[in-house]
Each structure stands twice: as C-alpha cells, then as structure tokens.
Amino acid sequence: MQDYDAAIAINPKRVNAYFGRALTLQRKASSDFDAFLNEGRFEELAVAEYGKVLQIAPRDAVALGNRGQLYHTLRKYDLAIADFTQAIEINPANPQLLRDRALTYRMIRRFDLAIADYRNALAVTQDADGRKLIGELLAELGVAV
Secondary structure, X not given: OHXXXXXXXXXXXXXXXXXXXXXXXXXXXXXXXXXXXXXXXXXXXXXXXXXXXXXXXXXXXXXXXXXHHHHHHOOOHXXXXXXXXXXXHHOOOOHHHHHHHHHHHHHOOOHHHHHHHHHHXXXXXXXXXXXXXXXXXXXXXXXXX
16 A cells, blocks of 8 residues: 555556555455455455546546445445446446446346346356356246346
8 A cells, every 4th residue: 555655646547546546455455354344344445546547547447446346335325326337438348347237237136237237248248157147047037038
C-alpha cells in the first residue's frame, strides 16, 4: 500500500495507483482471516478507492464491476445493480458482468431480470465451462436452456 500512496502523492490523478489500492483492499476483504471479523471495513475502504478511480476514469468497466461486487457483498444490492448496469453499458459482451448482475437480481428476488441476464450471458459466453455454469444457473431457476 505504501507504494500506491507514494505514487498518488507524486501524481494524485494516477488512476492505476487508486485501482491498485482498491484491488489490494478487495483481495484482503475476501482472503484474509481478519476479513471475517472486519464487518465490511475492507469492503467499504475498497469501495471508496474504486470511487476515486471512477472520479478520474468514469467509464472504467472493471472498476465499476469490482465495486458492484463489493456492494453485493455488503448487501447494497441497488448500488451493485447500478454499477453492474453501467459497466454492462460500457462492455456489453462481458459475461461475468451479466452473471454478477443476475446473481444480484436473484438476491432481491427479481428472477425475471436474472433470467434475462443469464440468457444474455449465455449468448456471449464462448468457453464451455462458462456456458455450463450459466446453464446450471438457469436450471436452478427452472428455465430450460
């Protein structure tokens, strides 16, 4: 983190430094044992860092998708959906963004929207494992592929 802080001190508009800090915090939140006890602290810090990335690069679909995942983890589903939607508008052929938004729709019981996203993800997914996963997710919702 010190390297990122130093880079930002030199150039406060260096988007890669903010992105690096956000990604470091996001990874810590998902892999560190202390994350179990942090009650969203790392996630909230990472959300703030992605916000800084998006102030500099508002059309960064990766930052939007990552922040959407964090909002999902924090159960801020409306914010997650907003970020995923914006990222999908920028990169509509990204099946991961569609799957992430579909999963979030499932959490708020908007199964119609989840099914639509899974179908769209299936249409743009080329790899066999991805297609199998989406097929299984659709089957869980009672939809034939």
